[in-house]
Amino acid sequence: MFEARLTNGSILKKLLEALKDLVTDANIDCSEEGLSIQAMDSSHVSLCAVALRSDGFDHFRCDRNISLGFNSQNLGKILKCADNTDMITLKAEDSADNLTLMFESKNQDRISDFELKLMDIDADHLGIPDTEYKTTIRMPSNEFKRIITDLQVLGDTCTIAVTKEGVRFSVTGDLGTGNVLVRSTNGVDKEEEEAVVIDMEEPVELTFALRYLNFFTKATNLGPSVVISMSPDVPVVVEYPIEQIGHIKYYLAPKIDDAEE
Amino acid sequence: MSKRSTTTTTTIGTGKRIRGGGDDEYEPTVDDEVMDDEVDYDEAAMEANMAAMAENGEASVDSTVKQRWGRPDVKPFDPNKEDINVQWLDMDMVSGPPLTANPKKGATVLGSSVGPVPVIRVFGCSDKGHSASIFIHGFTPYALFAAPKEFENTSSNLERLREYIDERLRNQVRDARNYKVFCHGVKFLDDRKSVMGYSTTHTQFFQVYCSMPSMVPPLKRIFSEGVKLPGMVETVSCQPFESNVPFVLRFMIDQEISGAGWLSLPAGAYSVRKESEKKTHCQLELDISYKEIISRESVGEWSKIAPLRVLSFDIECQGRKGYFPEAEKDPVIQIANCVSVYGTPDPVVKNVFTLKGCLPIVGTQVITSETEQELLLKWQQFLQAADVDIITGYNVQNFDIPYLLDRAEALSKVRPGPNMSPFKLWGRIKGSPAKMKDTTFQSAAFGKRNNVETTIEGRVVFDMLPYMQRNHKLSSYTLNSVCAEFLGQQKEDVHHSIISDLQNGNDEDRHRLAVYCVKDALLPQRLMDKLSVLINYVEMARVTGVPVSFLISRGQQIKVFSMILRKCRNEKLCVPDLPKGRNADGVAYEGATVLDPIKKYYEVPIATLDFASLYPSIMQAYNLCYTTLASPQDLANLSPEDYNKNPNGTFVKASKKKGILPTILSELLSARKQAKKDMKNAPNEFEKAVQNGRQLALKVSANSVYGFTGAAVGQLPCMAIASTVTNYGRQLLEKTKACVEETYTKANGYEFDSQVVYGDTDSVMVKFGNPMGPRVFELSEEAAEKCSKLFPHPILLEFEKVYYPYLLMNKKRYAGLLWTNVEKFDYMDCKGLETVRRDNCQLVRDVIQTSLNKILIDRDTKSAISYVKKQISDLLQNKMDISRLVITKSLNKGAEWALGLGGKAEDYKIKQAHVELAARMKKRDAGSAPQMGDRVPYVIIQGPKGAQTYTKAEDPIYVLDNNVPIDCQWYLSNQLTKPLTRIFEPVVNDVEKDLLKGDHTRKIFIATPTARKGSLMSFAVKKATCMGCKALIPKDSGNLCEHCVCKENEIYLDKLKNLRVAEEEYSQLWSAAQRIHGQMFQDVMCTGDGCACQFYRRKKVQQDIKRCQTALDMFAQ
Incomplete structure (x- = not known):
């Protein structure tokens, strides 16, 4: 038996928004620790990992580890029926092929439940091992989204360079070039949410496909800030912490200059 | 056009080789410099070639071996007592000096006595199997021009005209100093008429003779620009007639020689050249005056085929890894050959020339060489010794032949080394090498193709690959799949990168390679036999009266043109040479009609009534022809009973004047009947195949007449005829529908009301309503007869088949079981469905075919549905074998641009999956990447959301090697959905719900791709x-x-x-x-x-x- 209730149901709605462009079908892995989703996007270029800790739920019960396969489009259709203020409960039997979703409105005057037919997805379970990163940038998620949206006008690839000066996002395309420099707000008096914090061991410069970075910014609504971690020649991690419950992380491999097809 | 040498040393046989003499269908540049594109060879070079060949002792082959390869020896005979019969294959023209004496004793020398004159050279094979070249002398080229009514026909006027033309030609012809006389005479003809129109203004003509066929275009120009005729004040421009007829064809028409027919040289009329005087490698070399030669009509005894020798060969080259073999760098390592003689079931010679040692092969002679030069030179000696009439192979025209010639060129630069110049002597003319030329062949029917045309004098190159592409619709044209299709035989398709490893191995490895190579050489020859290609071409040449080479290198039009010219000559008519593109602005006319289909799944029999040869019979029935097209003035002079009025043109009835096209057609069709009869009575298989080839050729020729009149950029387009034909076609179809639906009603005492459910061009589908049984067949027979009676002879409505059950999906899309008798259905007939279309993957074809089998044959819709569901779920779970998902498309016009090979950007506006893939593969590995014209196989892989399909195409081998996930969903929604919906719509209520969605789509498999450097996969852990x-x-x-x-x-x-x-x-x-x-x-x-x-x-x-x-x-x- 698996059962999980989340007062702030909009988190689930936002999570799905953040996933559905990258992932069409994926498994929700449920265990005592919580829920996790790990999936590569369909072109196998990026990977996203969602973790929701069990203690973040109002009620969480998971008798045994199970895996629930869903189609993000179909799950999205059902979650659309929930209001942002609704409380959402997920329920599944140990060997069921249905997932029950229950939406309760804030003042309990409306309770709706839906059943989603589950998919049987046969796929390898992939993850990126945790490593130490040379640099970590914490910045407002809206700011990050804006930079990516702006740069996409100019080109397909974006170089992120971290130096003492700050973080430089640059793009070169047919139209011309663009650079956005974001300075660290260390020492400046700012609200924590609006701060830009750069933690740098050594300068790093990596290049990425903007198309995917743009997909990542779909998670902007999940939290006020975003954490970008980079080291030379390893995938970047773009993490959106979700308040009090967990995070969604995106991994993207850097482009190699003379990449073989 | 190249003009590399200006010295013309011309003697018989070694002069310029000239093909044709007039406009060429596909080469609009011909008019002026027509025939000067060939290089002249001076004798010194040739002598050197011959000497070099003699010197080349080291690479020469044993003479006894050569004997085994060769033809039977010529026994001594008396030219004054024995006739010689030759079936000719190739005819061309060279310039040479005129004969000094006619070989026939006492006869005068015909034609001009001042040289150079055109000499017609004919190559062929005698009935005894000897190769023969016949030099035909004395035929003078000419053209006709309309003479104005005012011209006074006196001999002095004609002589003055001749002098005038002679002078003008002198100034127009480029190599004028080689000639003394240009115009040899002008004849006045008043017994001929123009073929155009019922009554014509052109009734008298000048027949102007000139020295060379190359003077015909200038002649035409002079007459159209305007000439000053003796006795007349103003300069007049004269309409040219028949000046666009190639010279060789002109000769054939005037002497009534049919293509690939038999020529007899009567005893005493010819002379045989002595061995020392010979200019060719042929066993017999003969001179004759053109009037003496007898052309045999291809009937009875003369419908036979000479023991023609056919060489089929294949080469293997040692390419470098990752590159397609290039003649400059990569050696030829093996050449396998197979010589067969027509009428002998097994090949007479089978051998393979290999570089380095090779173990013996059963039934095949293995000739090894230490160096590549030696290999090539030995092969050339073999080629000459075998003295074949036809050279075939698979893609030899564009690969093997050019490769060998280029390779020899590259090797001749290697010093020290043997002289490679004798290698190029492949033809029958001594000392004259094979010549290559790049050509582009464009035709509406076959698309654009870049070709290499190699001229091997006296031998016909007949490549099986273009033949297959022209005549059979297949999804793949590799030798392998073609043979699997037609011979039920397979050969191993060895990727060219493996060849190198085998060659570098030991004798046994090379033996293995040689076995493939021999097989590759054998298969085209078998294919040729199996499909009766040779016979069919020979018969086509005989029926249409053009040389075999025209059938290979030219389009459809020349065939009809030749038939019309021949007919016109008998009827004393002349064909005008109309300026090209007169109708180029495309007077589009209404085409064939299609009766709207009533889409449904019919579980009652549907009878099909067909018009037999609809268009030819319309042309006969309504006497549609150039000669019967009446102008408004004509109508005033005719009584209304004498013509048939049609909105697109009015044509005089046959009772008044029979047209030549209807005459040609009725002759063709009655000849076809005869051929079919002869086929039934044929004593042996060979005879049967000949008659079958004949009846096919006759049918195709009859059907192409209509197309000839409708081709806007043609030799003699006449839209009035073409549009009238289709107009009558529509009328007939509608009349039939009305007749059937009016007659077969309950009111008239029949069991049911009949309904015409569909009709297309020449057939109507009728639902009588009766259940399956003899009654349906009776009714259909009756209906066909009844309707036929409404139409003029020879239009005939025939009942041939019944569809039951019948699934009618749309225009030109239907499927059904075809019955020709009541007991048992013959087969399932599908039109316009994905089962036959090539731009779909195997999966779609299989699913559709099996579903149809289940619905139509087993009548089990349920099992069809469960079958489809199983296939869909297999697809989503990646259980599908990738070969069933491969889609192939060929790289056609426009792709050059994307591949960076030139071309124009505007030809490639919409990005295509296979083209983009080819461009990517080229970047990856230029060697194995597909070339222009190739068919590119690809599968659709998963890509990021919103990615265009063209970015998701990938090479199947690459996908397999790297475990790239396939976009199964794409296959389901873009490939399967539409065709499935089409066929299941009439059968199932809700296709979407019942078939395409549901539990069976809920189990999926997501593949994990192999990690590549730099990809995220190389960081991920399972x-x-x-x-x-x-x-x-x-x-x-x-x-x-x-x-x-x-x-x-x-x-x-x-x-x-x-x-x-x-x-x-x-x-x-x-x-x-x-x-x-x-x-x-x-x-x-x-x-x-x-x-x-x-x-x-x-x-x-x-x-x-x-x-x-x-x-x-x-x-x-």
Whole structure:
């Protein structure tokens, strides 16, 4: 038996928004620790990992580890029926092929439940091992989204360079070039949410496909800030912490200059 | 046009080779410099060539061996007592001096007595199997021009005109100093008429003779610009007639010589050249005056075919890894040959020339050489010794032949080394090398193709690849798949990169390669036999009266043109040479009509009534012709009973004047009847094949007459005829529909009301309503007869078949079981469905075919639905074998641009998947990437959201090697959905719900691609999951979660079963592959996608086994 209730149901709605462009079908892995989703996007270029800790739920019960396969489009259709203020409960039997979703409105005057037919997805379970990163940038998620949206006008690839000066996002395309420099707000008096914090061991410069970075910014609504971690020649991690419950992380491999097809 | 040498040393046989003499259908540049594109060879060079050949002792082949390769010896005979009969294949023209004496004693020399004059050279094979070249002398080129009514026909006027024309030609002809006389005479003709129109203004003509065919275009120009006629004040421009007829064809028409027919040289009328005087390698070399030669009509005894010798060959080259072989760098390592003689079932010579040692091959002579030069020179000697009439092979025209010639050129630069110049002497003319020319062939029917045209004098190059492309619609044209289709034989499709390894191995490896090579040489020849290609071409040449070479290198029009010219000559009519493109602005006319289909699944029999040869019979019935087209003025002079009025043109009835096109057609069709009769009575298989080829040729020719009149940029377009034909076609179809629906009603005492459910061009589908049984056949026969009576002779409505059941989906899209008798259906007939269309993957074809079988034959809709569901779920679970998902498309016009090979950007506006893929593959590995004209196989892989399909195409082999996930959903929604909806719509209520969505789509498999450098996969690690329930489990805790451990046995057995199934499948595929390629002890190297040995599938199953094995190994940990 698996059962999980989340007062702030909009988190689930936002999570799905953040996933559905990258992932069409994926498994929700449920265990005592919580829920996790790990999936590569369909072109196998990026990977996203969602973790929701069990203690973040109002009620969480998971008798045994199970895996629930869903189609993000179909799950999205059902979650659309929930209001942002609704409380959402997920329920599944140990060997069921249905997932029950229950939406309760804030003042309990409306309770709706839906059943989603589950998919049987046969796929390898992939993850990126945790490593130490040379640099970590914490910045407002809206700011990050804006930079990516702006740069996409100019080109397909974006170089992120971290130096003492700050973080430089640059793009070169047919139209011309663009650079956005974001300075660290260390020492400046700012609200924590609006701060830009750069933690740098050594300068790093990596290049990425903007198309995917743009997909990542779909998670902007999940939290006020975003954490970008980079080291030379390893995938970047773009993490959106979700308040009090967990995070969604995106991994993207850097482009190699003379990449073989 | 090249003009490399200006010295013209012309003697008989070694002069300029000139083909044709007038406009060429596909080469608009001809008019001016027509025939000067050939290089002249001076004798010194040729002598040197011959001397070099004699010197070349080191590479020469034993003379006894040569004898075995050669033709039977010529026994001595008396030219004054014996006739010689030759079936000719190739005819061309050279310039040379006139004869000094006619070979026939006492006869005068015909034609001009001042040189140079055109000499017609004919190559062929005598009935005794000897090669022969006949030099025909004395035929003078000419053209006709309309003479104005005012011209006074006196001999002095004509002589003055001749002098005038002679003078003007002198100034127009480029190599004027070679000639003394230009115009040899002007004849006045008043017994001829123009073919155009019922009454014509052109009734008198000048027949102007000139020295050379190359003078005809200037002549035409002079007359159209305006000439000053003696006795007349103003300069007049004269309409040219028949000046666009190639010279060779002109000669054939005037002497009534048909293509590939028999020519007899009567005893005493010819002379035989002595060995020392010979200019060719032919066994017989003959001179004759053109009037003496007798052309045999191809009937009775003369419908036979000479023992023609056919060489089929194939070369292997040692390419470098990753590159397509290039003649400059990569050596030729083997040449396999197979010579067969028409009428002898087995090849007479089978041999292979190899570089370095090679073990003996049963039934094949192996000739080894130490150096490549030696190999090539030996092969050239073989070619001359074998003295074949026809050279064939698979893609020899564009690959093997140019490669050999280019390679010899490259080798001749290697010093020190033997002289390679004799290698190029492939033709029958001594000292004259084979010449290559790049050509572009464009035709509405076959699209644009870049070709290399190689001229090998006296031998016809007939490549099987273009033949197959022209005549058969196939999804793949590799030799392998073509042979699988027609011969039921396979050959191993060895990727050219493996060849190099085999060549560098030992004698046995080379033996293996040689075996393939020999097979590759044998197959085209077998294919040729099996499809009766030779016979069909010979018969086509005979029926239409053009040389065989025209059939290969030119389009459809010349055939009809030749027939019209021949007919006109008998009827004393002349064909005008109209300026090109007169109708180029495209006077589009209404085409064939289609009666609107009533889309439904019919479970009652539907009878099909067909018009037999609709268009030809319309042309006959309504006497449609150039000569019967009446102008408004004509109508005033005719009574209304004498003509048939039609909105597109009015034509005089046959009772008044019979047109030539109807005459040609009725002759063709009655000849076809005769041929069919002869075919039935044929005493042996060869005779039968000849008659079958004949009746096919007759049918095709009859059908192409209509197209000839409608071709806007043609030799003699006449839209009035073409549009009237289609107009009558529509009328007939509608009349039939009305007649059937009015007659067969309950009101008239029939059991049911009939209904015409569909009709297209020349057929109507009728639902009588009766259940299946003899009654339907009776009614249909009756209806066909009744309707035929309404139409003028020879239009005939025939009843041939009944469809039952019949699934009518749309215009030109239907399927049904075809019955020609009441007892049993013949086969399932599908039109316009994905089963036959090539731009779909095998999966679609299979699913549609099987569904139709289940619906139509088994009448079991339920099992059809469950079958489709199973296929869809297999697809989503990646159980589908990749070869069934491969789509192939060819790189056509426009692709050059994308591949960076020139071309224009505007030809490539919409990005196409296969073209983009080819461009990407080219970047990856230029060697194995597809070339222009190739068919590119691809599969659609998963890509990021919103990615265009063209970015998602990938090479199937690459996909297999890297385990790239396939976009199964795309196949479901873009490939299967539409055709499935079409066929299931009339049968199932809700296709979408019942078929395409549901539980069977809910089990999927997501492949994990192989990690590549830099990709995210190289950083990712697999996490342990439970094999039973896929739940995450801690690392190093086995393969099952605590809840599934109790089911371990069950799960293990399940995984074991998977492995067993995969292994079983693999061993079956493997033994099938071994059987197909006939080898038990060697690795199957075939990688062809069209091959029945299912390379992709084997590779896929291999990977499945690997996966299952890994899963099983987990239990051991």
